[in-house]
Amino acid sequence: MKTKQLFFCGMTGLALLATSCSSNDEALNGGDGTTSEGKTYAQIAISVANSATTRALTGNTGDEAYGDDAEYTVNDLTVVLADNNDIAVQVITPELKTATDANEADKVVRVTKPFKCTPGSYKVYVLANYRNSQSSLSPIIKGSTDMKTVFSLSDIAKLSTTNNFFMTNVSAPTAQEIKKKATDKEVDDAGNEATGGETNLNLLKVDVERAVSKVTFNQDKLSFDVKEGGNKIATATLEGVSLINLNKKMYLVKHGELAMNQPVAGDWPYPMDPNYDLTSIDEAYITANFEQTRASVFSAPSEAKFYCPENTMAALAQLNGQTTGVVYKVKYTPVDDFYTTLAAANGTDSYSQMFEKVLALGEVKDAAITNTIFTTAEGTDITDGTFYSYNGYVFKSKAGARLYKAIATNTDGEAATVNTAFKNNENDADIQTYTKGYCYYTAWIKHNPTSTVTMEQDKYGVVRNFWYELTVDNIKKLGYSQPTYKDPKDPDDKEEASIQVQVNIKKWRVVKQNLDLE
Incomplete structure (x- = not known):
């Protein structure tokens, strides 16, 4: 998989700083992150992707796919230099060069102007579009923030703002030396060696990715005949989709690579998230860790495009109360003979x-x-489609x-x-009311849609920078009367599935999932 690459260039020429850089607030408001004496210079060149021109989501699980231009745009970069213990010691927001966009390749490359920092041994964290998303994340404070700590999310939508997607390192950085005497050269806006540019730079390469997952729907067929014993018992029409169980906590950078089972050969990450091992679900736990446990706003499947934070679980923790899923809103019309x-x-x-x-x-x-x-409906039930169900x-x-x-x-x-x-x-x-004939089906998003093993490790969950595409193949029976799950402790794998979904995963890595709703 080709990833987005960042190049970090440190240019020497001044004495080593003995003190740390400016505060986070100063850096994010244009400061260079250093004191006034003994500075070295640095430059970041970020390649966001190979090309952002492909739009169609084709292929199979495991393939790579480009998304929209709005998912690649970089407006600002924040560089955090951390010590060997991952404590932030310098927080710098360098100025970006003006994008040239001379060709297709240049459109996905952004480069900073040279900026000042302190040479030394650092773990280099690079955050794209942090200025827009910082209000959603726990603050990064110079001299105290552990970059491996759990970051709380207060406004999840900030992570996927159009033209401002939050991006971070693909993997946890290792310590690298920003040398006082280096031999690398400055690069231009396209990431190539700059003519007449600065020399004696430290060139450090860092891969970055979006910190969210993407969910879309390949749904040409919207109306289904529900059958029992070969006889039609109802018509079910898909009208809306919504996400539930969005993680309110995250690690800034993927926390380990733990995939034990995977749908394709090769690299298939399944990192540990902050709630990974927790299986004791109660109302307080759910409120503290997840947003939107009940769907309320639905989008038409043909238009829906959702983004959500990473959410992974140990095998036993793959439960309805903490797995990210899709709620389908369906208009269900029983045939007269089925009442x-x-x-x-x-x-x-x-x-x-x-x-x-x-x-x-x-x-x-x-x-x-x-x-x-x-045989007779009550009030307006007969005209608005409301019906009831028991057992x-x-x-x-x-x-x-x-x-x-x-x-x-x-x-x-x-x-x-x-x-x-x-x-x-x-x-x-136990008597459910289906107001105006609407019922709901939950489909738990699979990271490994090919798995047939019950509650297998790595089967459910969403991973950052993966694109999950869901397709409903069939609706088997009447769904639930509420747009949520019945019991948060229910396992994601049911003895009998009521919804059949196919999932497909995409640079964005693609996961495709087909569903039968029941």
Whole structure:
């Protein structure tokens, strides 16, 4: 995989500084990060990608794909020089040269003007577009910030602002010497040796990548026939998509390369994120670590494009409460014959016979129990598409669902018991309301979509700079009535899948996932 490369050039000529550079605030407001005496010079040349002209997402999982120009633009660079313990000792924001864009290759290269820093041994962290995203991240403070610490995210959208994507080193830097007497030369805006430029530079190469994952949808087919035993029971139409469980914590640079299982041969990272080993999920934990656990805003699949922070898990931690996923919003219209009905008279099954016994109770019978309770919708339900479900059965009215449950859970075989349970509203639990016919399906994004092993390590999760493309192949049955998961402790792998999704991954690395919704 070709990566975005940065070249760090340090030019000597002045005495070594004995003190550290200016504060983070000073650097980010145009300071050069050094004191007024004993400076050496440096230059950064960043190659963001090979080309940003390709737009179509073709190919398979493991291929590489270019994205939009807005995902490659670099407006500013922040250089953090850290000591051997990864403590920031200099924070510098050098001025960028004016982009020439003389050809396609030049469009993806940005170069700074020479700037001052202190020579010595450093771990070089390079942050692209940090000026825009710094308010979302824990602050980087000269002399105290550990660059390997956990960074909290207060505004996740800042990491993927159009033309301002936050980018960092591809891997944790190792200590390198910025020499007082070096032999490298200055480069121009295209990353080539500059004519008449400065000499005696330290040329250090650093690869960078976007700190977010990308999720899109390849969805030409929007309407599906839901079948049971070969018979059509409903029409299901995809209308919207949304992301849930966005990580609120991150390491600045990928924390280790832990992939044990992978869909393709070669490099396939699965780094450890701050929540990697945690499996004790409660409400406080979820609130502290994840944003948007319930979907509220949906985009049309054909137009949706989402970005999200890295989110990885140990095998046992691949749970609904902490895996990044997609919620599909679906308009579900049952066929008339699929609504559950019981005969008001002459029914031969035990449920219909109990229904007739309840109707025969006379004055003690609840007034809402009529002989059309299973065949007539309530209020506007019949016109707006609202229906109800209990234990996999679909009802035109909630009263019908309640009565059916009262019969199903009856233990003494007495009609009066059924009537009492219905009258006292003892049977609303487990009855789902599908307002206007909308249901929801969660699809947990797979980093290894080819895996068929239950809860296999590296199977679920999103990794920075990977592009996940999802396609719904089929909708198998009725979804959930709420745009979220039922239980955060549920494993991502179900015994029976209700949604079939194909995932594909892309320079951006591509992951494609096909789904059956159920």
